[in-house]
Structure formats: structure tokens, C-alpha cells
Amino acid sequence: MTPQTDRPRFYFNPGAQTFDVQVEPDVLDFHRKLPGYMPTPLVRAPRLAAALGVAEAWVKDESSRLGLPAYKMLGASWATYRELDVRFGPFARCSSLEEQAAHLVSYRPLTLVAATDGNHGRAVARMARWLGLDAHILVPGDMVTARVQAIEQEGAQVQVVQGSYDDAVEASARLADATHLVISDTAWDGYTRVPGWVSAGYSTIFQETDTQLVEHGVRQPDLVAVQMGVGSLAAAAVGHYRARGGKSQVVGVEPTLAACVLRSLTAGQLTEVPGPHTSIMAGLNCGNTSPLAWPLLQGGLSASVAIHDERAEQAMRLLAMDDVESGESGAAGVGGLLELLTGPEAAVTRRRLGVTAQSTVLAISTEGATDPEAYARIVSGS
Known part of the structure; x- marks a missing residue:
């Protein structure tokens, strides 16, 4: 087996399922009553789209959510x-x-x-x-x-x-x-x-995104990239975009050194990735997948990709060019798209995912600069 640190690894599921997922109807109404609630921005990211070789790229910017710098x-x-x-x-x-x-x-x-x-x-x-x-x-x-x-x-x-x-x-x-x-x-x-x-609480992200896409006159994305730590957010994304009738594909992204979901998908069962987990994507440094999220991830992800820290840093700089402040974990979804669609195996991965120059992609930027010193250093390239 190739050591995990050698290169990013992939898992593809050409038969991704759809699910009958019941969204709890009161979640969005509950969030609207919290202090400072407002929908987070859905940002059109033309520089990202050009870098990925797709028609449009959208970023749901969670750098300020209910007074905190992340979606959590x-x-x-x-x-x-x-x-x-x-x-x-x-x-x-x-x-x-x-x-x-x-x-x-x-x-x-x-x-x-x-x-x-x-x-x-x-x-x-x-x-x-x-x-x-x-x-x-x-x-x-x-x-x-x-x-x-x-x-x-x-x-x-x-x-x-x-x-x-x-x-x-x-x-x-x-x-x-x-x-x-x-x-x-x-x-x-x-x-x-x-x-x-x-996980149900995260449905607000995707309900807001649906409304915002309609307001922009844009169809649902062809491909959605979402971060995976223990898998709760990714499970919510699968539940939304792979609901019965849903056609968007969902790809999960995690650090190479803490790729517990990818390792589990490859093994066909929940598998631990022992520490130490030292990625700069600190919010994703998890060695075990949540067993509650696992069935949705195993059945509903079209692909899983593990990325090195350098990809997250590249994504942070690219997002900054589109005026999105995204921390190390926040940019991981975009880092995964960069690896899948522009990396050494891009020709194969684009074909397997059906991504063309006419495709639309969506990434969730899950946090802002939660470590301001590191953010400034990485984005400046110093």
C-alpha cells in the first residue's frame, strides 16, 4: 500500500445513492430567532471557477455565522x-x-x-x-x-x-x-x-443556499465539495443534495493524515486512522468517523479525497482573491476541488465525476481566520 503521506488519495463511488431524508422543519425558524441571525453570503467566485476550469464556482461563506467565525x-x-x-x-x-x-x-x-x-x-x-x-x-x-x-x-x-x-x-x-x-x-x-x-442543524446552510441560488437565477450545482472531520457536515450535505430526486454529486474532503472517512470507504467498514493528526486543517484532525454519519457517507458520496496542507494553503490564497476569508479548515473543500479537477490525475477524476467546462460547483467555506497570524502568513505567501 502506498504510504498515506506520499500523495493525495481518492475513492470513487459511481453508484452514489439517493435517500429519503426528513429535514426537521423547525431548524431554520429556530436559527432565525437567535441573536444576530442573517443568511451567510453565497459568493460567486470567478477566479476559482477559472482555476478549476468550470463555468461557475460558488462559495457559501461561513466566516461570520451568528457572531462566530464558523458554521458550527x-x-x-x-x-x-x-x-x-x-x-x-x-x-x-x-x-x-x-x-x-x-x-x-x-x-x-x-x-x-x-x-x-x-x-x-x-x-x-x-x-x-x-x-x-x-x-x-x-x-x-x-x-x-x-x-x-x-x-x-x-x-x-x-x-x-x-x-x-x-x-x-x-x-x-x-x-x-x-x-x-x-x-x-x-x-x-x-x-x-x-x-x-x-447534523440536522447544518441543514440551514443548504436551505439558505437553495434560496440564494434561485435569487441569482442559477440552477443547482453539479458538484458540491464539503469538508469531513467526523462527517456530520458531510452527512448533512449528502442528506440535502442526494435526497430523492437530487442530482448534485457530493465529494468529501479531509487531510491526508486524518483521512478516516476515506480509509473507511476503502476498507468498506469504519476504520480508525491513529494519530498524531498534525494537519493545519485543525478542525478536520479526526481519527474516527461518526457511526451516525457513516451510512450517508458510504452510500451518498460520489468521491472522497484526502489532501495535503499545501492544497489548503493554495485554496486559502485563491479564495482571498475572490474576497472570501477562509481559514485552513474552511478552505479544505476548495482544496479538494483543486486536487480533483486540476491535480496530476485531473483528466481521470474529471471524467469519473462528469465535470466539464460547462459545470457548476459549490464549496462550503466553513470558517474564517480562526488563527489570524497563520492566516496572514499563508495568504501573503511569506
Whole structure:
């Protein structure tokens, strides 16, 4: 077998399925009630389109979502709301955050717990602050200081776990009890309800995108690129674009050194990629695929690609030329498109995916510059 570090690797599924996925109808209405809600921009990216050799490229820019620099608040807020409603509700239908917080006063102290590579934990901490609850966020030992400080500024207790993100997930699971609610975006045996709600929360991204494409007079994309860490966002993308009748193809992208989904697809079963996971795409440094996301990923992805850090850096610079500020993980989807459509095996991969000069592609830029110093260095090329 070729070592994982030698070159990007691919997996193709020519028989990608469609699914009967039921979108929870209240998700978008719930998000609209959160402080500062507005749809994130859908950006036409002509320089990206030219680089990829396609007719149009669109980027859903999640660099500012509900006051945070990443999309994660969508899943964290919906999952927290639903889990609190099950445990301590019911809340009044369409209740505000203030009404929910008042409802929870008699149940305090309550602590929201999450493991994170950065953005998810900050989102859970923000939700805890809005609801007057405590937050205990566990992070891997190699998280950069800027991301740790951002979580602490939300008022959370941050615990550094000497190990990987997956070690932090295991440690967070051990904290669960009657007053400590784990809000995780990955599932494990006996724990699937909350991760399912996290993934459902991401449907707002794709509902907004549908509306924006219509406003631009543009058809649905031929190809959608989405990042894969544990797989929750990618599963949401598959659920949307591979719903019964959907014709858009979905490709998943992850770092070469943490390509747990690609490794699992190749093996035909869930397969761990042991650490250390040292990619600059920190939010994607995951060694295990969520078993809840796995059926959708295995059946619905048309392709999976693992990329080196250099591809993410190239994507960051290219997106900046189209006025999209995208961090290392945020640009990974575009990095995957660059590898698939312009890399050494582009002639083969374009043919397998049916991509031509008339095609339209969509990428989700999932975060802004969450490490400002690194972003400035990479985009300047210094």
C-alpha cells in the first residue's frame, strides 16, 4: 500500500445513492430567532471557477455565522436546544432564548460539555452563555493558543487533554451525568441523539443556499465539495443534495493524515486512522468517523479525497482573491476541488465525476481566520 503521506488519495463511488431524508422543519425558524441571525453570503467566485476550469464556482461563506467565525453554531445551538427540551422541557413552541433560560433556572447548576478542535466547542460555550449555563470544553494538547483563548472568552472552563481530538471525545463522554450534558457532533455506542441533531442543524446552510441560488437565477450545482472531520457536515450535505430526486454529486474532503472517512470507504467498514493528526486543517484532525454519519457517507458520496496542507494553503490564497476569508479548515473543500479537477490525475477524476467546462460547483467555506497570524502568513505567501 502506498504510504498515506506520499500523495493525495481518492475513492470513487459511481453508484452514489439517493435517500429519503426528513429535514426537521423547525431548524431554520429556530436559527432565525437567535441573536444576530442573517443568511451567510453565497459568493460567486470567478477566479476559482477559472482555476478549476468550470463555468461557475460558488462559495457559501461561513466566516461570520451568528457572531462566530464558523458554521458550527448552527449544529451546536439546535442540538443544545433539543437536548435541553428533552431533558428539562418541554419549552413553549417557538420560545425565545430568554424564555428557555428562564425555564432552566430551577434546574441549575447545569453544564454543557463538548470536545473540540476549536469551533464546535466555542459554539457550545456561546450557547451556554446565552442560556445562563456553565460550559466545560475539552481540547487536544496541540490546539493553538488563539483558539483556546477564544473559547475561554466565552466564559467556558477549558480542559487540555494530553492527546488527540479523539482522546478529548473519550474524556468528554466520561463527564456525562445528570447535570453535565455532552453536546458532541460525533456519535458512539449509546450516544446518537445529540449528534443527529447537530447534523440536522447544518441543514440551514443548504436551505439558505437553495434560496440564494434561485435569487441569482442559477440552477443547482453539479458538484458540491464539503469538508469531513467526523462527517456530520458531510452527512448533512449528502442528506440535502442526494435526497430523492437530487442530482448534485457530493465529494468529501479531509487531510491526508486524518483521512478516516476515506480509509473507511476503502476498507468498506469504519476504520480508525491513529494519530498524531498534525494537519493545519485543525478542525478536520479526526481519527474516527461518526457511526451516525457513516451510512450517508458510504452510500451518498460520489468521491472522497484526502489532501495535503499545501492544497489548503493554495485554496486559502485563491479564495482571498475572490474576497472570501477562509481559514485552513474552511478552505479544505476548495482544496479538494483543486486536487480533483486540476491535480496530476485531473483528466481521470474529471471524467469519473462528469465535470466539464460547462459545470457548476459549490464549496462550503466553513470558517474564517480562526488563527489570524497563520492566516496572514499563508495568504501573503511569506
